[in-house]
Amino acid sequence: MNTTAAGVIFLALDTKRCLMQLRNTEKRFQYTWGFFGGLVEQGETPFQALERELEEEIGFMPELAKLNPIDIYESKDKKFYYYSFAAVVEKEFHPVLNDESAGYAWVNIGHWPQPLHQGAKVTLGKNKGTHKLEKIFEYHS
Secondary structure (H helix, E strand, O other): OOEEEEEEEEEEOOOOEEEEEEEOOOOOOOOOEEOEEEEOOOOOOHHHHHHHHHHHHHOOOOOOOEEEEEEEEEOOOOOEEEEEEEEEEOOOOOOOOOOOEEEEEEEEOOOOOOOEOHHHHHHHHHOOHHHHHHHHHHHHO
16 A cells, blocks of 8 residues: 655745644654654545645645655655655744644755754655745746
8 A cells, every 4th residue: 555645845036935733742753853644534635634734734825836746766666755845925923833843944045954854854865845935046046
């Protein structure tokens, strides 16, 4: 059986910073920094899962100026897929966190808080996500 998940990193046009989530102690990879999101339920698209997860994890679905796919991770055994998106918003906002998060931070691109979740590390590094985020900001400047 395959498992699919989706996550999002927010890009604020007013500050050129990114929003990241600090995972709590109840989750795998506790106290690592990554993207908001979660598992895609049966019958959902990755975007529908993001809408649902964001309502749960930050209290609302922000108005998006643009949603950009930045990576699709596939495990070596082809049983896990993770869709990463960059959500462009006009301004930074304050999420109302549920118990899945231990905190959040708006950070400059490339100045990622540590330790990064292993998946975020792959997406932002090896899979060139940081470069893609920089290009998205350039496009909106």
